[in-house]
Amino acid sequence: MINNEHWLELNKNHSLRGIPTPEEWLSRSRYIIGIMTGTSVDSIDITLAKFIGSKSKHFIFSIISHDSYPFPETIKIGIENAIRNTANPREIASLNFELAYLFSKTTKDFLAKNNFPIEKVDAIGVHGQTIWHEPKPLNGRKKGFTMQLVSLSTMAQLLKVPIVGDFRAKDIAAGGEGAPLVPIFDYEFFSSKENDIIALNIGGIANITYIPKNAKINQVVAFDTGPGNILIDNAVKILFNANFDKNGEIARKGRIISQLFKKLKSIPFVRRKPPKSTGRELYNQTLLNELIDFANSKKIDYCDIVTTLTHYTGWSIAENIKKFANPMAKIIVSGGGAKNLFLMKTLRTYLPTTEILTSEELGIPVQVKESLAFAFLAYLRIGEIPSNIPNVTGAKERISLGIIAW
Amino acid sequence: MINNEHWLELNKNHSLRGIPTPEEWLSRSRYIIGIMTGTSVDSIDITLAKFIGSKSKHFIFSIISHDSYPFPETIKIGIENAIRNTANPREIASLNFELAYLFSKTTKDFLAKNNFPIEKVDAIGVHGQTIWHEPKPLNGRKKGFTMQLVSLSTMAQLLKVPIVGDFRAKDIAAGGEGAPLVPIFDYEFFSSKENDIIALNIGGIANITYIPKNAKINQVVAFDTGPGNILIDNAVKILFNANFDKNGEIARKGRIISQLFKKLKSIPFVRRKPPKSTGRELYNQTLLNELIDFANSKKIDYCDIVTTLTHYTGWSIAENIKKFANPMAKIIVSGGGAKNLFLMKTLRTYLPTTEILTSEELGIPVQVKESLAFAFLAYLRIGEIPSNIPNVTGAKERISLGIIAW
Numbered sequence: 001m002i003n004n005e006h007w008l009e010l011n012k013n014h015s016l017r018g019i020p021t022p023e024e025w026l027s028r029s030r031y032i033i034g035i036m037t038g039t040s041v042d043s044i045d046i047t048l049a050k051f052i053g054s055k056s057k058h059f060i061f062s063i064i065s066h067d068s069y070p071f072p073e074t075i076k077i078g079i080e081n082a083i084r085n086t087a088n089p090r091e092i093a094s095l096n097f098e099l100a101y102l103f104s105k106t107t108k109d110f111l112a113k114n115n116f117p118i119e120k121v122d123a124i125g126v127h128g129q130t131i132w133h134e135p136k137p138l139n140g141r142k143k144g145f146t147m148q149l150v151s152l153s154t155m156a157q158l159l160k161v162p163i164v165g166d167f168r169a170k171d172i173a174a175g176g177e178g179a180p181l182v183p184i185f186d187y188e189f190f191s192s193k194e195n196d197i198i199a200l201n202i203g204g205i206a207n208i209t210y211i212p213k214n215a216k217i218n219q220v221v222a223f224d225t226g227p228g229n230i231l232i233d234n235a236v237k238i239l240f241n242a243n244f245d246k247n248g249e250i251a252r253k254g255r256i257i258s259q260l261f262k263k264l265k266s267i268p269f270v271r272r273k274p275p276k277s278t279g280r281e282l283y284n285q286t287l288l289n290e291l292i293d294f295a296n297s298k299k300i301d302y303c304d305i306v307t308t309l310t311h312y313t314g315w316s317i318a319e320n321i322k323k324f325a326n327p328m329a330k331i332i333v334s335g336g337g338a339k340n341l342f343l344m345k346t347l348r349t350y351l352p353t354t355e356i357l358t359s360e361e362l363g364i365p366v367q368v369k370e371s372l373a374f375a376f377l378a379y380l381r382i383g384e385i386p387s388n389i390p391n392v393t394g395a396k397e398r399i400s401l402g403i404i405a406w
Numbered sequence: 407m408i409n410n411e412h413w414l415e416l417n418k419n420h421s422l423r424g425i426p427t428p429e430e431w432l433s434r435s436r437y438i439i440g441i442m443t444g445t446s447v448d449s450i451d452i453t454l455a456k457f458i459g460s461k462s463k464h465f466i467f468s469i470i471s472h473d474s475y476p477f478p479e480t481i482k483i484g485i486e487n488a489i490r491n492t493a494n495p496r497e498i499a500s501l502n503f504e505l506a507y508l509f510s511k512t513t514k515d516f517l518a519k520n521n522f523p524i525e526k527v528d529a530i531g532v533h534g535q536t537i538w539h540e541p542k543p544l545n546g547r548k549k550g551f552t553m554q555l556v557s558l559s560t561m562a563q564l565l566k567v568p569i570v571g572d573f574r575a576k577d578i579a580a581g582g583e584g585a586p587l588v589p590i591f592d593y594e595f596f597s598s599k600e601n602d603i604i605a606l607n608i609g610g611i612a613n614i615t616y617i618p619k620n621a622k623i624n625q626v627v628a629f630d631t632g633p634g635n636i637l638i639d640n641a642v643k644i645l646f647n648a649n650f651d652k653n654g655e656i657a658r659k660g661r662i663i664s665q666l667f668k669k670l671k672s673i674p675f676v677r678r679k680p681p682k683s684t685g686r687e688l689y690n691q692t693l694l695n696e697l698i699d700f701a702n703s704k705k706i707d708y709c710d711i712v713t714t715l716t717h718y719t720g721w722s723i724a725e726n727i728k729k730f731a732n733p734m735a736k737i738i739v740s741g742g743g744a745k746n747l748f749l750m751k752t753l754r755t756y757l758p759t760t761e762i763l764t765s766e767e768l769g770i771p772v773q774v775k776e777s778l779a780f781a782f783l784a785y786l787r788i789g790e791i792p793s794n795i796p797n798v799t800g801a802k803e804r805i806s807l808g809i810i811a812w
Contacts, residue, residue, distance in 0.1 A: 018428065018790060082495045089488045092498050093538035093553035100579070101549055132499035143507055147499035151551075153575035153809050166811075169559035173506070384424060403559050403811040405572075 019162055019406055022384040026053060030122040030382075031064070033110075034375030035103055037129050039280070040204045040230070041079050042243075043068040044103065046110050047371040048121075051379045059188055061376070065114045066368045069106050075099070082131035082149070083280075092131070092149070099129055100154035107159060123162045125378025125402070126150055127370075133168070133279075135177040144172045152405035162406040164378035170402075171388045176395030179277060183209040183222040184380070184387045185373035190362075191215060196329035198321060199359075201369065202228040202337025205279055206317050209392075210325040221325070222392045223274035226267075226316035227283045228337050231309045234288050239302040245310070248342025254307030257300050260291065264312040270319050275394065313337075314346030327354050334359040334369035377402060425568055425812055428790040432459055436528040436788075437470070439516075440781030441509055443535050445686065446610045446636070447485050448649075448742075449474040450509065452516050453777040454527075457785045465594055467782070471520045472774045475512050481505070488537035488555070489686075498537070498555070505535055506560035513565060529568045531784025531808070532556055533776075539574070539685075541583040550578045558811035568812040570784035576808075577794045582801030585683060589615040589628040590786070590793045591779035596768075597621060602735035604727060605765075607775065608634040608743025611685060612723050615798075616731040627731065628798045629680035632673075632722035633689045634743045637715045640694050645708040651716070654748025660713030663706050666697065670718040680730050681800065719743075720752030733760050740765040740775035783808060 029052040036045045047066040053059035071079070078095045081087040087095070103126060111118055128148030135144035146168045155163045168178035186199035186209040199209040206228035210221040229244060236242045236250060245251055267287075269278055295305045321327055331354055337343055338358045348356055360366050380387045386398035435458040442451045453472040459465035477485070484501045487493040493501070509532060517524055534554030541550035552574045561569045574584035592605035592615040605615040612634035616627040635650060642648045642656060651657055673693075675684055701711045727733055737760055743749055744764045754762055765775050786793045792804035 019425065021427070022424065085494050085496050087495050088491045089493050089498055089537050089553070090491050090540070092495055093540070094543075094551050096553060097549060097551035097575075097578075131495050134496070134499070137500075143503060145500050145503035145557075147495070147502060151572075151575050151579075153572045154579040156809070157576040157579035157805065166557075166559045169503075169557050170563040172503075173557075173560040173563035399563065403562070403809065405809040 019382060019404060022382070025382045030379060031120055032375040032379050033107060033121055033124040034371035034373065034378065035107070035124065035126040036371035036374055037127060038203055038370075039083060039130055040233075041071060041076050043070060044106055045367060045371040046106060047368050047375055048110070048114065048116060049372055049375050051376065053383070059376075061189070061372070063364065063368065063372065064116070065110070066365060066371065067110055067113070068367065069109075072102070075102060079129055079131065096149045096151050097154055099149055100151040100158070103150060104155050104158040118159065118161060121161050123164055123378050123382055124155070124159065125374040125376075125381075126152070126155065126163060126165045127167065127374050128165050133178065135172050135179070144178070146172055146178050152403070156405040162382065162404050164381045164402045164404050167374070167377055167402045170399050171393050171395045174395040174397055174399060176388060176390065176393035177275070177277065178393065180207055180209070180222050180392060181377065181388065181401065182370060182373045183220055183389050183392050185369075185376050187211055187215075187217060187220050187389070188376070190332055192330070196326045198325055198329045198331045200317065200331050200333045202317075202333060202335040202343070203370070204228050204230040204233070205283070206313070206335075206337065208317075208321065208325060210329065212326075217389055218391045220389050220392060221274060222389070223320075223324070224277045225320035226270050226278065227313050228335060229340070230283050231288060232306060232313060232340070232343070234285065235292070235306055235309055238288070238292065239305060244336070245306060245340060245342070248310065248340040248345070250303055251307045251310040251340075251342040254301060254303030254305070256311050257295070257304050257308045259298060260295055260300060260305065260308045261311060263291070263294060264308070265315070270316045271323070274324050275392075310340070310343050311346050314343055315350050317347060318350030321351065327351055329354070331356045332359050332362065333357070334364065334366045336367060338366040425788060425810060428788070431788045436785060437526055438781040438785050439513060439527055439530040440777040440779065440784065441513070441530065441532040442777035442780055443533060444609055444776075445489060445536055446639070447477060447482050449476060450512055451773060451777040452512060453774050453781055454516070454520065454522065455778055455781050457782065459789070465782075467595070467778070469770065469774065469778065470522070471516075472771065472777065473516055473519070474773065475515075478508070481508060485535055485537065502555045502557050503560055505555055506557040506564070509556060510561050510564040524565065524567060527567050529570055529784050529788055530561070530565065531780040531782075531787075532558070532561065532569060532571045533573065533780050534571050539584065541578050541585070550584070552578055552584050558809070562811040568788065568810050570787045570808045570810050573780070573783055573808045576805050577799050577801045580801040580803055580805060582794060582796070582799035583681070583683065584799065586613055586615070586628050586798060587783060587794065587807065588776060588779045589626055589795050589798050591775075591782050593617055593621075593623060593626050593795070594782070596738055598736075602732045604731055604735045604737045606723065606737050606739045608723075608739065608741040608749070609776070610634055610636040610639070611689070612719070612741075612743065614723075614727065614731060616735065618732075623795055624797045626795050626798060627680060628795070629726075629730070630683045631726035632676050632684060633719050634741060635746070636689050637694060638712060638719060638746070638749070640691065641698070641712055641715050644694070644698065645711060650742070651712060651746060651748075654716065654746040654751070656709055657713045657716040657746075657748040660707060660709030660711070662717050663701070663704075663710050663714045665704060666701055666706060666711065666714045667717060669697070669700060670714070671721070676722045676725050677729070681798070716746070716749050717752050720749055721756050723753060724756030727757065733757055735760070737762045738765050738768065739763070740770065740772045742773060744772040
């Protein structure tokens with residue numbers, strides 16, 4: 001019966017949208033959405049931007065709109081269980097789909113609010129929810145691995161827009177850390193012929209991309225400097241039952257306590273040479289509990305704890321810049337931490353002669369940079385343009401990161 | 407600094423292989439590998455086939471080579487823990503990458519053994535390891551979900567061949583069961599103008615695709631009939647410490663025990679109307695333990711237990727065909743169960759007037775059909791041709807299943 005005369009009936013009018021060739025893709029402007037969710041599980045950041053570029057000229061973008069949405073409590077709990085390594089396979093499989101439904105709905109709500117028709121969106125770059133990132137494996141495992149949850153297939157089916165995601169896996173398969181990935185954005189849009197540039201992002205963890213003036217891509221350096229908002233946020237949660245220190249108002253009321261500051265400075269991470277990265281394995285609840293116990297034993301005022309933690313955060317960023325980058329570079333700050341005015345003031349104290357501005361002053365709201373960067377990564381992916389920086393991630397080759405579901 | 411004169415340095419010689427347009431893809435023959443691993447975790451089945459087709463004419467294929475590889479014990483245990491819902495998120499994330507490394511190595515070994523250069527392979531269709539499949543959600547979850555583990559990004563990076571996978575998610579997102587997916591293969595290659603056809607696959611579970619003669623795609627019916635090898639395999643594991651009943655030799659030695667047979671026939675699944683599917687939630691260890699306890703209490707001989715289970719398996723397939731398909735159809739049997747000669751004999755006993763042949767007699771070795779079918783699904787995906795059958799899965803539209811990583 002094989003090779004019989006039967007013909008497979010094709011649905012010729014099916015609604016699939018093919019992926020343009022790289023040349024087609026780069027031949028006109030493209031509307032891209034970026035969706036970013038970090039391990040702090042605080043919000044879904046979404047940005048719609050227009051990108052224009054080609055293989056022979058550089059890229060430009062404009063931000064059309066951006067917003068942040070809260071996570072529903074059940075999904076937030078599910079993610080936190082996964083990050084704490086206490087979820088079971090059924091919960092992981094379910095969460096993978098729930099995130100796709102949630103991000104699809106978020107996208108629709110966001111577009112509706114902006115009166116922007118989904119048919120005009122050329123692609124969506126979605127970081128996915130990191131539940132595990134272990135590029136240098138521990139405990140007998142031989143190869144690195146990472147997992148960002150969100151069913152790309154499901155989003156593609158629900159939205160009928162090409163979905164680009166899973167940005168970190170290929171870099172790890174090529175021997176890299178799968179992180180950081182934002183430096184390609186910093187390099188493309190912030191590098192300068194006149195100045196050394198440092199793009200500083202203060203999220204839970206703080207990291208910098210250091211771009212010497214006129215740098216070639218293999219001269220870009222990027223690494224974590226230590227805590228961003230993580231110690232401050234967690235401390236005000238415990239001590240003041242607040243989610244974060246709004247504008248740095250709590251820290252502003254206190255004094256720096258030298259005993260506690262000295263204890264913090266003794267953590268070796270800040271002095272370690274890059275490449276380096278850190279996360280919940282160091283600047284975590286255990287460390288914070290230890291610090292608070294110490295502070296309580298010395299009867300240190302709650303405000304003073306927050307002030308000192310903020311000073312340590314600013315100092316650790318400045319110290320890394322002095323030791324491993326260039327304190328004469330121009331610093332462009334993004335991330336939620338840029339809104340902590342006391343932290344920004346502290347940073348200026350430790351880098352008194354450095355020009356420090358926020359990305360907002362360059363047209364990129366501080367909480368938009370990461371979701372915008374993943375929109376850019378999606379744009380580069382469909383253009384088949386490499387987006388990792390081997391000097392930064394350690395990968396053995398340049399790769400157009402991500403896969404496309406449509 | 408935005409829009410400055412810096413140009414992103416593109417690696418113009420990067421080794422990415424773009425995805426052809428559907429027209430290009432269908433314009434010449436394509437070499438596709440299919441990789442199938444089932445929930446029985448017994449082997450990695452791999453097939454290399456050549457497909458030819460176009461949007462206006464039907465498809466033909468030829469099998470170039472095929473093989474089966476065992477799972478390394480550590481990975482097998484990891485998968486079984488995931489399926490039993492006892493793995494943690496780190497183990498799931500690690501397994502996702504380990505399977506990509508394993509399948510990549512298997513692919514390379516297989517191609518080397520066949521002296522077939524990887525550069526000639528146009529795509530790889532990989533089913534991935536199902537660790538959870540819950541299309542109709544239970545316990546308060548609102549949406550269905552499924553998870554097939556294997557990092558497609560990692561395989562694409564390691565092999566530099568387009569990898570097609572995640573075949574089930576889009577169908578579930580469109581309201582379907584995400585299964586069965588092989589019917590499109592059966593329909594395309596087995597349907598006939600002269601005969602009603604039943605493609606019967608006897609894996610762990612047995613399922614049929616019923617294709618009335620001259621059927622249009624929306625007349626195809628497919629469903630699980632009940633146990634395939636699952637009860638027989640698990641019984642001989644416990645009673646004879648064997649992996650399976652080779653050629654049905656154990657069952658041939660025994661007699662059918664009517665008390666036990668009657669007890670088995672009382673399980674309602676066989677009489678339920680399609681669409682229906684079953685798996686480990688019914689024909690599992692708990693049921694088997696109950697049956698063996700019952701048999702022991704009646705002092706039933708071990709061989710007789712296997713004989714009776716084999717009769718029940720054959721009867722349940724036949725009964726479904728009589729009730730819900732057509733016993734006058736031509737039956738084409740594939741799957742490991744086709745090698746159990748006693749089971750095949752039993753099937754003929756319950757369907758005495760039916761023409762029953764194996765897929766091998768049509769040129770498809772019985773253990774090759776599923777991996778070949780997933781190679782075909784990958785071929786259809788890059789050709790952007792729909793591959794689900796809404797009448798079979800319940801999806802609300804036809805979809806070209808799977809996503810492509812490259």
